[in-house]
Amino acid sequence: MTAPIMKRFAALFFLISFSVAPSYAVEIKEVVSPKGIKAWLVQDDFVPLISMRFSFKGGSTQDPNGKEGLANLMTGLFDEGAGDLDSETFQEKLDDVGAEMGFNADDDDVTGSIRMLAEKRDQAVDLLTLAVNKPRFDQAPIDRIRQQIIAGIKSSERDPNTIAGRKFAEVLYGDHPYGRRSEGTETSLNSITHNDLATFHKRNFARDNLIVAVVGSISPEELSPLLDKVFGDLPEKAELETISEAKLAFGQTTRVDYALPQTSISMVYPGVRRQDPDFFPAYIMNHILGGGTFSSRIYNEVREKRGLAYSAGSNLVTRDHMAALMVNTATRADRANETLQILKTEIAKMAKDGPTEDELVEAKKYLVGSYAVNNLDSSSAVASTLIGLQDENLGRDYIDKRAELINAVTLDQLKAAAKKLLETDPAILIVGSPQS
Numbered sequence: 001m002t003a004p005i006m007k008r009f010a011a012l013f014f015l016i017s018f019s020v021a022p023s024y025a026v027e028i029k030e031v032v033s034p035k036g037i038k039a040w041l042v043q044d045d046f047v048p049l050i051s052m053r054f055s056f057k058g059g060s061t062q063d064p065n066g067k068e069g070l071a072n073l074m075t076g077l078f079d080e081g082a083g084d085l086d087s088e089t090f091q092e093k094l095d096d097v098g099a100e101m102g103f104n105a106d107d108d109d110v111t112g113s114i115r116m117l118a119e120k121r122d123q124a125v126d127l128l129t130l131a132v133n134k135p136r137f138d139q140a141p142i143d144r145i146r147q148q149i150i151a152g153i154k155s156s157e158r159d160p161n162t163i164a165g166r167k168f169a170e171v172l173y174g175d176h177p178y179g180r181r182s183e184g185t186e187t188s189l190n191s192i193t194h195n196d197l198a199t200f201h202k203r204n205f206a207r208d209n210l211i212v213a214v215v216g217s218i219s220p221e222e223l224s225p226l227l228d229k230v231f232g233d234l235p236e237k238a239e240l241e242t243i244s245e246a247k248l249a250f251g252q253t254t255r256v257d258y259a260l261p262q263t264s265i266s267m268v269y270p271g272v273r274r275q276d277p278d279f280f281p282a283y284i285m286n287h288i289l290g291g292g293t294f295s296s297r298i299y300n301e302v303r304e305k306r307g308l309a310y311s312a313g314s315n316l317v318t319r320d321h322m323a324a325l326m327v328n329t330a331t332r333a334d335r336a337n338e339t340l341q342i343l344k345t346e347i348a349k350m351a352k353d354g355p356t357e358d359e360l361v362e363a364k365k366y367l368v369g370s371y372a373v374n375n376l377d378s379s380s381a382v383a384s385t386l387i388g389l390q391d392e393n394l395g396r397d398y399i400d401k402r403a404e405l406i407n408a409v410t411l412d413q414l415k416a417a418a419k420k421l422l423e424t425d426p427a428i429l430i431v432g433s434p435q436s
Contacts, residue, residue, distance in 0.1 A: 028386065028396040031220045033227040039212035040386045040396065041223055044379070048118040050216035051379040052128075053387050054231075055111045057209035058240045060182035061321075062200070067192055069184015071105035071204075073146060074197050078103045078112070080141035082130035087141050090127065099124040101131065107178055108320040110204060111387070115380065118217040121226075129230045132205065137197045150186050161264060164256035164431040171254050172268060172427055176246040178322065206238035207231060213386035215379045246322040251425040256432075263336035263432025264328070267343065270421050271316050271323030274392045280405055281413035282325075282421060283316060287363045288355045289347070289418075290314025290327055295362070297346050302329055308339045325421055333433040340430075351422035354415030368403045 029041045063070045079094065079101050081087040094101060099116040112132070116124035156162040166181060173179030184192075210231060214223055248268065272282040283291075290298035290313040302312040312329035327347070331339040355363075375385045389398050 028399075029220055030396065031214075031223050031227065033224045033232065035207075035228045035232040037207065037210070037212065037227040037231045039214055039223060039227055040390060041213075041218070041220060042215045042382055042386070043217070043219060044215065045217045047379075048217050049115065049379060050118055050121060050214065050218050051113070051115045051383045052212070052214045053111065053113045053380070053383040054213070055109045055211045055387050055391065056205055056238070057109055057320075058204040058238060059105045059107050059109045060180070061107050061177040061243050062204060062241055063177075063180070063182075063184075064196075066188060067184075067196055068180050068188040069149065069182070070192055070196055070200055071110060072183050073142075073149060073189065073192060074135075074137075074200055075103035075105045075110060076145040076149070077137055077141055077197065078131040078135050080145065081136035081138050082127075083134040083136075085130065086136070087138065090130075093123075094127055097123040097127070099127065101128060103131075105182070107182060109391075113380070113383070121218070125226050125229060132230055133233055135197075135201060137194050137201075139194065142192075142194065142197070146189050146192070149183060150189055153183060153186060160256065160258040160260060160431055164254075164264070164429060167256060168254050168266070168427075168429040171252055172249050173246050173322075174249060176321070177243060178246050178319070202235065203239040206235040208236060209238040209240065210234070211387055211390045213383045213390070215382045215386070243321050246319075248322065248324060248427060250427050253428040253430065255430050257434045258432060260432050261333065262330045263333045263430060264330045265336065265340055265343065266429040267327040267347075268427040268429075269325040269327070269347075270424050271318060271325045272417070272421065273323050274318055274394075278413070278417055278420070280409050281417040284360065284363050284367065284406065284409055285350070285355060285414045285417045285421075286314055286316050286325060287367060288359045288414075289350050289422075291316070292363065292366060295366070297350065298327065298329075298343065301342055301346050302331075302339060306342070308332070308335050308342070312343075327426075336430065336432060340428075347422050350418045352419075354418045355411065357411055360409075360411050360414060364406055364409070367406055371399075371402060 029043065031039045031041050058071075060068070060071045079090060081090050085093065097116065097120040099114055099120065101112075101114045103110065103112045105111075114124060114128050169179050212227065212231070248270070250268070250270070272279050276282075288296060290296045293299060293311070293313055296313060298312050298314060302308050303310070309329045309331045314325060314327040317324045317326055327343060329339060329343070376382050389395070
């Protein structure tokens with residue numbers, strides 16, 4: 001990217017970072033293109049930028065057996081040549097229009113994004129259209145990106161936490177695709193060919209598994225034809241393999257012994273789905289237990305009262321085929337057992353008695369008040385939020401209803417959620433010195 005363009009972007013991103021909070025409390029519009037492509041749009045003309053995010057269902061869980069890492073490798077190649085543009089030419093044109101394009105694969109989705117100047121919109125969209133529809137998957141970029149990934153894998157093989165995480169995933173998920181290594185292995189990556197990449201792209205990039213969100217200086221009338229240009233010629237239906245629900249191996253303890261100064265502790269309990277009626281009771285209960293970083297019970301008992309860890313907390317994790325509540329901390333090796341017992345004690349107290357009324361009141365205030373700061377503080381953040389709302393089928397009015405849904409939760413509901421989730425014997429991972 002040239003110096004003038006970089007300066008221009010820096011100034012614009014500075015402005016957008018501090019201007020979005022009030023302007024993004026506006027109506028979310030649904031735009032439907034002539035070919036039926038749907039997108040959620042938040043139009044904001046304050047800064048002449050456009051941020052688009054999109055998601056295709058079918059991430060690394062769709063990697064064929066023996067081809068682990070296929071989705072991840074593919075996402076590194078979309079801007080490495082498309083259509084009649086080779087890698088170098090594509091990158092040059094992307095820099096010329098001052099656009100930022102990226103792709104990523106997680107377990108359940110392949111996502112893409114582009115940020116562009118409104119005045120360069122048409123040129124940037126032309127490049128995105130080529131990347132989405134006609135990636136070249138040339139051999140030289142395949143080999144280069146593959147070697148970069150393999151180098152990262154080899155480097156991580158010396159990291160005890162990475163090794164432990166892989167082992168824990170195998171124990172926790174068994175033979176479910178979630179238990180596989182989404183980045184692949186050296187063997188699986190070296191087996192991936194141009195045809196594998198092209199086939200995966202064709203099977204997974206389709207209109208029926210597509211979600212689109214756009215934020216910025218563009219009207220619904222301007223966006224509609226662009227949606228058809230980028231996505232309208234994709235296959236109508238994706239060809240995805242059916243993925244079963246993951247059955248988590250609760251009640252098992254996995255130890256990975258390393259001579260480390262600190263011992264990491266992870267605990268996994270059942271979670272709750274986003275569409276479950278018990279979601280908000282579980283969400284608020286988790287905030288009180290460990291989700292509220294500086295106010296939670298776990299943080300206060302482990303960090304504030306005893307100084308056993310720098311951080312300690314919990315979070316609700318949801319994927320397409322699993323839901324869990326995870327507790328994490330790290331402490332001195334000689335205090336690991338003590339810390340684990342404190343965690344168990346606090347979790348058992350929450351399961352037995354639930355939160356207090358005062359804790360519920362404070363949690364509601366925080367969770368309502370912090371939403372805009374955590375989710376609506378930039379154009380990219382708003383676009384990501386819109387993708388998440390569509391993915392969970394929460395509706396365009398969710399942001400307006402959210403405070404009401406939180407405030408409607410009762411103490412009895414929180415106590416029921418705590419009992420339901422936390423009375424299970426958890427899966428535990430301990431990484432550290434054998435003496436711990």
